[in-house]
Amino acid sequence: MKISFEPEKFYIVGNNLALDFINSELFELTRENLLSWAIAVNLIDTKKAEKLLSNWDESQLEEILSFRKNLREIVVDLANGKKLSSFGINLINKNLQQTNGYSKLVQTDEGFAKRFEIDLTEPNKILVPIAESMADLLCYGDLSFLRKCERDDCILHFYDTTKNHKRRWCSMAICGNRAKAAKFYQKKKAQL
């Protein structure tokens, strides 16, 4: 049976792996979806994903699902100006403790590069780079640039890296234009 991954269906708009991970909540957590997401964020390639799919056990996804839910609550709180709880710190630390991969020297056209090979023999190891990104955001980021898309019914979060830090939408194509169109429509309606 040919497996088809769908990395293009995920919205990679977060500018941070942890945010892109909670944004993947738009889709049910299945092995296929998780691997498609990992392809979308360049953690693995399709070939590796195909191999992992046959080795991964669906029952191992429970921990990832609960991590995604808890991480979302943490991000929502932070975006609303609340402090990170000790529960949140523990959750991130628990996943930072795992070892996950090794550096590898590879030859490139220009010379050499060091690449981090991620070990995903067990699905929950995917949480390590996600926890690392969340820790980076907390340590080095400016939390006032962590925001939810302004459209009420959109659940996507992003880290605003624009120059003037006035980004309002997950993406112009998804929500920005719709909001503009709605405003235009309301104005039109008011004129009638």
Ligand SMILES: [Zn+2]
């Ligand atoms: Zn949006």
